[in-house]
Amino acid sequence: MTNFSELNISESSLRSLKRMGFEEATPIQEGTIKFAMDGRDVLGQAQTGTGKTAAFGIPLIEKIDPKNPAIQGLIIAPTRELAIQVSEELYKLGYDKRVKLLSVYGGQEIGRQIRALKNKPQIIVGTPGRILDHINRRTLKLDEVQTLILDEADEMLNMGFIDDINSILESVPSSRQTLLFSATMPPAIRKIAETFMNNPEVVKIQAKEMTVENIEQFFVKATEREKFDALSRLLDVQKPELAIIFGRTKRRVDELSQALSVRGYIAEGIHGDLSQAKRISVLRQFKEGKIDILIATDVAARGLDISGVTHVYNFDIPQDPESYVHRIGRTGRAGKSGTAITFVTPREMGYLRIVEETTKKRMTPLQPPTSDEALVGQQRLSVEKLVGIIEANELNDYRALAAELLENRDAVDVVAAALRSMTKEPSDSPVSITEERPLPMRRERSGGGGRGGDRGGRGGRSFSSGGRGGDRGGRSGDRRTGGGDRGGRRDGGARRDGGRREGGQGQGQSQGQSQGQGQGRSRAPRRRED
Numbered sequence: 363m364t365n366f367s368e369l370n371i372s373e374s375s376l377r378s379l380k381r382m383g384f385e386e387a388t389p390i391q392e393g394t395i396k397f398a399m400d401g402r403d404v405l406g407q408a409q410t411g412t413g414k415t416a417a418f419g420i421p422l423i424e425k426i427d428p429k430n431p432a433i434q435g436l437i438i439a440p441t442r443e444l445a446i447q448v449s450e451e452l453y454k455l456g457y458d459k460r461v462k463l464l465s466v467y468g469g470q471e472i473g474r475q476i477r478a479l480k481n482k483p484q485i486i487v488g489t490p491g492r493i494l495d496h497i498n499r500r501t502l503k504l505d506e507v508q509t510l511i512l513d514e515a516d517e518m519l520n521m522g523f524i525d526d527i528n529s530i531l532e533s534v535p536s537s538r539q540t541l542l543f544s545a546t547m548p549p550a551i552r553k554i555a556e557t558f559m560n561n562p563e564v565v566k567i568q569a570k571e572m573t574v575e576n577i578e579q580f581f582v583k584a585t586e587r588e589k590f591d592a593l594s595r596l597l598d599v600q601k602p603e604l605a606i607i608f609g610r611t612k613r614r615v616d617e618l619s620q621a622l623s624v625r626g627y628i629a630e631g632i633h634g635d636l637s638q639a640k641r642i643s644v645l646r647q648f649k650e651g652k653i654d655i656l657i658a659t660d661v662a663a664r665g666l667d668i669s670g671v672t673h674v675y676n677f678d679i680p681q682d683p684e685s686y687v688h689r690i691g692r693t694g695r696a697g698k699s700g701t702a703i704t705f706v707t708p709r710e711m712g713y714l715r716i717v718e719e720t721t722k723k724r725m726t727p728l729q730p731p732t733s734d735e736a737l738v739g740q741q742r743l744s745v746e747k748l749v750g751i752i753e754a755n756e757l758n759d760y761r762a763l764a765a766e767l768l769e770n771r772d773a774v775d776v777v778a779a780a781l782r783s784m785t786k787e788p789s790d791s792p793v794s795i796t797e798e799r800p801l802p803m804r805r806e807r808s809g810g811g812g813r814g815g816d817r818g819g820r821g822g823r824s825f826s827s828g829g830r831g832g833d834r835g836g837r838s839g840d841r842r843t844g845g846g847d848r849g850g851r852r853d854g855g856a857r858r859d860g861g862r863r864e865g866g867q868g869q870g871q872s873q874g875q876s877q878g879q880g881q882g883r884s885r886a887p888r889r890r891e892d
């Protein structure tokens with residue numbers, strides 16, 4: 363690895379990097395920085411959690427003229443939380459140079475953003491819908507933008523954001539530099555991406571596998587009905603520090619977070635039907651460790667960098683391999699280790715094999731703990747809690763009661779009863795989870811065809827053509843959150859279509875189901891965040 367001081371970057375950036383604790387450049391940073399600083403367009407691909415943000419952030423900050431009050435850099439990200447996170451990292455990178463940044467995203471009052479724009483930020487980080495909104499209102503002037511960055515480019519391009527991106531590009535000088543980044547870049551999407559760029563340098567950090575080595579990957583074969591108990595037993599035995607559980611739909615996320623709370627876990631859900639304030643507060647509490655388990659739709663699959671996430675559970679197997687790569691990439695970041703566990707129903711085994719083919723990594727089968735083993739885990743936890751209470755030594759109010767009890771009761775019985783009352787046994791709190799229809803049946807692919815043919819293009823993959831529906835159903839609904847403040851700009855056909863799908867949860871669900879049956883694949887582009 364190369365020290366940042368060898369990369370010809372300014373003293374102010376080096377000071378910022380030092381403050382952030384970055385010394386050595388990661389391979390994608392080393393590979394990108396030189397080309398980007400030479401003004402070249404770069405298409406960057408490297409595994410999750412390997413520092414792509416700073417790879418595009420450092421050369422961007424280097425290029426900003428601090429004396430020029432115009433917007434000089436524009437970063438587009440697929441979700442609001444990611445836009446916020448990227449702007450925070452960029453703020454740190456540009457701290458010494460006093461670079462001014464602003465993030466703009468849906469679900470936040472637009473008037474506030476318009477006022478903040480008057481402070482002359484030099485870099486804007488935003489989601490496509492809200493950026494377009496500002497362009498249409500003429501509150502965002504992009505004619506001096508020199509650098510355009512698309513973070514998670516494939517995500518934004520593969521499902522109809524192309525129209526939005528094209529519209530945004532019309533407001534940005536064509537002489538700009540363009541940087542595009544993601545951990546995944548299916549060939550067909552890459553071709554589209556390159557149409558935005560000028561003879562790009564492709565910086566692809568070659569790795570044997572698409573997922574990072576330090577994530578241990580398991581799968582649990584279980585029926586829909588068995589999944590929840592298997593999940594809670596795993597949680598009891600594995601005791602994650604912080605865990606993210608991905609579910610297919612918003613209803614699923616709601617039900618799981620309720621069920622886990624009933625069982626005594628500190629868990630909260632995040633999806634696009636929640637208010638933006640709630641989304642931000644849930645994520646903040648999770649980052650601070652006040653919530654142990656975050657249950658999420660794919661809205662949290664891309665780019666989010668939360669330290670302490672030791673486990674990712676795919677309660678529902680994702681519908682396409684890229685989604686798998688990004689979801690599990692929420693753990694095992696920046697060299698840390700992590701564990702990923704994917705539940706798969708017997709009918710869905712074909713999907714598992716396609717994920718493995720794409721990532722070039724086999725998942726290890728895992729037998730979930732038995733209820734007895736899980737109970738032992740729970741009981742140990744109760745013992746730890748009890749010992750903790752004794753050591754905290756604040757028992758004065760209870761001592762007299764205890765002495766009284768012990769006059770006619772056996773001491774072992776009393777302690778055992780205390781432990782029993784502290785231990786959550788599944789029978790104490792029955793839960794109900796609505797069964798999801800499995801993904802449409804897929805036959806496992808025989809080894810012969812080779813990856814090239816299989817993955818020639820996104821449309822060519824029966825894996826994805828069958829239905830990114832469920833998640834997309836969930837996610838197109840995400841746009842509803844911002845609908846209120848976007849009322850004025852529902853002008854395009856796609857947008858109206860996006861609006862139509864922004865029904866309630868039931869609708870998102872039924873869309874997922876009809877797609878699951880292979881009937882309802884919408885021809886119009888599906889849309890998600892603003």
Ligand SMILES: Nc1ncnc2c1ncn2[C@@H]1O[C@H](COP(=O)(O)OP(=O)(O)OP(=O)(O)O)[C@@H](O)[C@H]1O
Binds near residue numbers: 383409666692
């Ligand atoms: N050179 C470095 N030295 C130490 N830590 C770093 C370095 N570069 C980045 N990091 C840290 O590594 C973590 C992951 O970085 P980042 O979020 O940029 O990954 P990414 O490649 O964009 O991942 P994803 O594909 O999930 O978006 C962050 O916490 C970041 O602060």
Ligand SMILES: [Mg+2]
Binds near residue numbers: 414665
């Ligand atoms: Mg990233």
